Amino acid sequence: NDECFLGTHDCTQECINTEPNNTFTDGYICDCYDGFTMIDGMCQPNENCTVTVCVNGMCSINGTSETCYCNSGYTAFNETYCDDIDECDNDTIVNNEDHCEHNCINTEPDYICTCDDGYILNSDQRTCT
Numbered sequence: 004n005d006e007c008f009l010g011t012h013d014c015t016q017e018c019i020n021t022e023p024n025n026t027f028t029d030g031y032i033c034d035c036y037d038g039f040t041m042i043d044g045m046c047q048p049n050e051n052c053t054v055t056v057c058v059n060g061m062c063s064i065n066g067t068s069e070t071c072y073c074n075s076g077y078t079a080f081n082e083t084y085c086d087d088i089d090e091c092d093n094d095t096i097v098n099n100e101d102h103c104e105h106n107c108i109n110t111e112p113d114y115i116c117t118c119d120d121g122y123i124l125n126s127d128q129r130t131c132t
């Protein structure tokens with residue numbers, strides 16, 4: 004399973020899907036953006052901002068400026084506001100091989116796939132039978 008695609012992960016920043024092999028079991032690992040460090044399973048800024056408040060993101064000092072880094076599933080709308088990514092929009096990631104086979108419904112922050120009448124969604128949460 005690709006938990007990063009399915010949205011069943013709890014990573015606030017980067018999600019990296021892993022497949023069963025010598026190193027990993029099937030699952031996923033969470034990682035943090037540059038400027039953040041994983042502490043007790045949470046991405047914490049290396050330097051806390053004092054002024055900027057980020058919506059749907061976290062602030063960290065980038066050089067000398069306070070910068071918002073959007074949470075997983077969000078994209079920068081402006082400097083302090085991160086907006087939900089519409090994965091069902093034709094211009095975004097559903098154009099790749101992970102797109103929904105039938106219908107895509109955008110949710111915040113992820114999205115779900117549904118099937119046309121008479122079909123059921125497969126366990127990959129993406130294709131229909």
Ligand SMILES: [Ca+2]
Pocket residue numbers: 076087088089090109110111112113114
């Ligand atoms: Ca979304």
